[in-house]
Structures are given as C-alpha cells and as structure tokens.
Amino acid sequence: MTVTAYLGIGTNLGNREENLRIAVNLIQEQAGKIISCSAPYASPAWGFESENTFLNIAVSVGTELSPFELLDKTRQIEKEMGRTRKSVNGIYTDRIIDIDILFYGDETIDTEQLVVPHPGIGNRDFFRIPLSEIYPRFETNPAYRKRRTK
Numbered sequence: 001m002t003v004t005a006y007l008g009i010g011t012n013l014g015n016r017e018e019n020l021r022i023a024v025n026l027i028q029e030q031a032g033k034i035i036s037c038s039a040p041y042a043s044p045a046w047g048f049e050s051e052n053t054f055l056n057i058a059v060s061v062g063t064e065l066s067p068f069e070l071l072d073k074t075r076q077i078e079k080e081m082g083r084t085r086k087s088v089n090g091i092y093t094d095r096i097i098d099i100d101i102l103f104y105g106d107e108t109i110d111t112e113q114l115v116v117p118h119p120g121i122g123n124r125d126f127f128r129i130p131l132s133e134i135y136p137r138f139e140t141n142p143a144y145r146k147r148r149t150k
Helices: 016-030 065-081 124-133 142-148
Strands: 005-011 032-036 041-043 055-065 098-104
Touching: 005 016, 005 065, 005 124, 016 032, 016 055, 016 065, 041 124, 055 124, 065 098, 098 124
Parallel strands: none
Antiparallel strands: 005 055, 005 098, 032 055, 041 055
8 A cells, every 4th residue: 555655855965956866766766656846945954063054855755665664765775875874862963865754644653763743843944844845734634733732
C-alpha cells in the first residue's frame, strides 16, 4: 500500500542546490515516487551557530516503505551523500544533507528512534514554510492535531 510521506531536506555545506537535487533524486530512486517539491527556503542555522546558511525544501513522496524502513533509507541516503553523523543529544552541526520525516500519512509515531509528525514542524520556519507550500492544510492532519493537543 502506498502512503504519502512528507520529508524536510536541508543542507548548509558545499553546493546546496546540487545537494538538494541529489537527495531528491536518491529519494525517488530508493524510497518512492516524488509527488511534489517546494521551492527552496534559505534560513540561518537552528540550534547552533554557523556562518553557513541552510537551504531547505519539503517533498512529498509516495512510498511503500514502512515508517522505519523510510527512516533507514533516509539515513542511508545521508551517508551516501557524505553525512558522517546525526545530531546527538541536541548538539547540531553543519551538514551536507539532513532528511527528516515530517509526516507519514496520518500516523502518529512516538518512539526513541522516530517521532512523527516531527515535533518541530510548528515552530521551525525551515520546516513549516516549505511544507505549507506543498501541503497547505498540514495542520488539519489528524496526527498533527493529536500531537498538538498532547
């Protein structure tokens, strides 16, 4: 069964536009069909100091992968593109690519490994603005509404 997942993709190292293009192509090849893609959104680093501005997009993808398979696939794509480590204990650093699962259909997932909808959607413009372009009614998603009332 195909599920529509929404991903946030960001980069602040190297050729940012090319990094986003490569990530989208790899997602299309390895995770599912890209349905839509937002325009790029530039933003300062969030959660740490950096001289490098981020470029962010949101994509929707029709996938047959489970949420945890999709998480594994996005991590594999990050490694393939040269990302050496994920943020640990809230310590963020510059990165060539970062792929976050924002929504997975209307599912709510709350595990140590994966939290969906992503808890930062509502207060991080680099998620909210690109996502609103391709999913303007994301706030009506039952999982999002459920998470906000917690």
